[in-house]
Amino acid sequence: MDLQTVIETDRQLLGAINGCHSLFFDALMVTLTSGVTWIPLYIALLYLVVKNNETMGQILLIMGCCALCFFITEFVTEGLVKPIVARPRPGNDPEWMYQVHVVNERRGQDYSFFSAHAANTFGIATFFCLLVRDRVFSWLMVTWSLINCYTRLYLAMHYPSDIAVGLLFGALAGTVVYLIYWVIYRQISPRQYYVSTQYSSSGYLLDDIDIVSAVLAITYIGAIVISLTLH
Secondary structure (H helix, E strand, O other), X not given: OOHHHHHHHHHHHHHHHHOOOOHHHHHHHHHHHOHHXXXXXXXXXXXXXXXXXXXXXXXXXXXXXXXXXXXXHHHHHHHHHHHHHOOEOHHHOOOOOOOOOOOOOOOOOOEOOOOHHHHHHHHHHHHHHXXXXXXXXXXXXXXXXXXXXXXHHHOOOOOHHHHHHHHHHHHHHHHHHHHHHHHHHHHHOOOOOOXXXXXXXXXXXXXXXXXXXXXXXXXXXXXHHHHHHHO
């Protein structure tokens, strides 16, 4: 398969996703793609970390690892790969820009490959999945990242290959950062084993995990309500 075939397949996949649109979904995707929308989730994750760690050192370690994960994904995507590859976003591609649905003339000013949204969100999701180790929580975090990725395709900000590579790099970054966390954590904290049904295998209280899940659900509902009023 040559490069032109890959590019054409990428465009066809984007067209299938981007071509299904409505005023309601336009408003919903704009809302869900905004970082501001997810501030309640970030606060809930901070609450989860603070509530379930005993020392300030443990809390600062996790917060530092989250910052490191974001820095790695943001620096590699925005600082290195995008300027080197210089692939136009679908909405700015001279050969493709008039064949995609663009919402509110949001075409993006920088480059497309690969997606910082995908890398950032999946990196954080991967780190927290490994940190908390609860099946439902992991499913919710991965779904949150994939929803963010879908918004980028719907809004014609990225091609599917941009998203796929972003997800792979995010998973790698999140895993590497978690390994760094684990090495440091073992030096500053005693080993503990949690077998109670009230905790995840890594010691996070399930009731606190449920709070994060509830915040995420309320955020989705709020985004839908906002989109109904806007469209």
